[in-house]
Amino acid sequence: MARDTTAALVVIGNEILSGKVADTNSTFLAQQLRAYGVALRRMVVIPDEVDVIAEAVRTLAPTVDVLFTSGGVGPTHDDVTIEGVARGLGRRVVRHPQIEALLRGHLGERLNEAHLKMAEVVEGTELDTGGNVAFPTFRVDNIYVLPGIPEIFREKVLALRERLATDPFHLRIVYVREAESAIAAHLNRTVEEFPDLLLGSYPKLNEPEYRVRLTLESKDRDYLERALAALLALLPADAVVRVE
Numbered sequence: 142m143a144r145d146t147t148a149a150l151v152v153i154g155n156e157i158l159s160g161k162v163a164d165t166n167s168t169f170l171a172q173q174l175r176a177y178g179v180a181l182r183r184m185v186v187i188p189d190e191v192d193v194i195a196e197a198v199r200t201l202a203p204t205v206d207v208l209f210t211s212g213g214v215g216p217t218h219d220d221v222t223i224e225g226v227a228r229g230l231g232r233r234v235v236r237h238p239q240i241e242a243l244l245r246g247h248l249g250e251r252l253n254e255a256h257l258k259m260a261e262v263v264e265g266t267e268l269d270t271g272g273n274v275a276f277p278t279f280r281v282d283n284i285y286v287l288p289g290i291p292e293i294f295r296e297k298v299l300a301l302r303e304r305l306a307t308d309p310f311h312l313r314i315v316y317v318r319e320a321e322s323a324i325a326a327h328l329n330r331t332v333e334e335f336p337d338l339l340l341g342s343y344p345k346l347n348e349p350e351y352r353v354r355l356t357l358e359s360k361d362r363d364y365l366e367r368a369l370a371a372l373l374a375l376l377p378a379d380a381v382v383r384v385e
Contacts, residue, residue, distance in 0.1 A: 145360070146307045147205040148174055149183040151197045153212040153222050154289055157186050166211045166287075166294045173298050178307040178360065179207070189213055194225025202229070202284055207305065212289030214279075216255035223261050223279075226286060232264040239268060240277065271300050310339075311362045313369050316351040316382040320344075324353065327375040335368040337361075351382045 150170055156162040167184050174181050182205055187193045194213070202208045213222030227234045240260040245252055263286070268277035278297050279286040285301070287294050317324060321344050332340055339358035345351060357372070359365040373381065 145180040146178065146207070146305070148179050148181050148207040148209065149201045149205045150181065150185070151194070151201065151208070151210045152184065152186040152289075153189060153194060153210060153225075154186075155188050155219070157212070158188055164211075165291050166289065169291070169295055170209060170211075170298055173302075174305070175310060177302060177305045178309040179305055189219045189221055191221050191225045191228060194222060195229035198226050198229030198284065202282065206283060208284045210284065210286050211294060214259075214286060214288045216258045220258070222286060223263060226281065226284060227263040230263060230265075230282065230284075232281075234261050235264050236260050237262045237266065237268070243276075269301070269304070271303065274300050308360045310358050310360055311365050313357045313365060314385040315355040315357070315369070315372065315376075316384075317353045317355060317376065317380050318351050318382050319353065319377070319380045321353050324376060324380065327372065328355070330375060331368060331372045334371055335364065337364065338368045340368075 150167055152164055152167055154162065157164045164186065171181050171184075183201060185197060185201075187197055194210075198208070210222055210226065213220050213225070224234055236257065237260050240262065241257065244256050244260055248256055262279055263281045266279050266281045266286075269280050269285075270277045274297055276293075278300065287297050321342055328340060328342055332338060337359065339356075341356040341358075343354045343356070345354060355372075357365060357369055359368070369384070373384070
């Protein structure tokens with residue numbers, strides 16, 4: 142079986158926890174990483190607090206290949222992600238000369254201290270300028286520090302495709318008109334026979350065509366097709382609405 146590249150996401154923002162802003166970045170990242178062949182293992186939402194961010198970085202960064210942060214990057218008082226990541230790694234916050242030059246060239250005499258705060262990075266940060274991003278993406282060790290503004294977040298995630306892409310997941314979908322309880326034994330047996338299969342079961346209410354949508358995933362296409370055949374052999378023939 143192909144090895145998974147693993148990832149985690151830390152969403153940072155009091156506005157998310159208070160419900161003032163709906164988080165769409167986590168859903169977008171999860172979908173894109175799946176398309177890139179990367180397995181997202183954890184997602185956490187935390188407040189704009191330096192010590193909490195630092196603890197999340199210390200806890201999650203060693204457990205995955207790639208850690209993303211979303212939010213808390215900007216010129217205002219509550220933009221403390223850089224400081225939190227730095228504390229979590231035991232590094233200093235420094236002003237990056239390339240970012241400062243970029244800001245000075247763009248803003249000229251309008252440049253102020255709030256703007257220059259956006260040039261602050263964690264010591265050891267590398268700049269990723271791939272794709273069509275207007276502003277470089279910050280990467281320190283295995284951590285990508287991304288802004289929380291959804292339009293910019295998406296742009297940066299899409300620009301990372303070439304760097305992150307690995308063996309893809311293959312997906313098959315089975316729509317079943319039986320209740321989940323009626324097919325549970327068949328699902329359990331399939332997983333026992335194919336322990337590396339990622340098998341999901343999702344009941345659907347008020348859907349006239351089917352009652353459960355089953356998803357089968359694997360990075361090994363042959364393994365996936367054998368698992369699918371085994372499952373279909375267990376399910377009653379009249380229970381299967383269609384297979385995709």
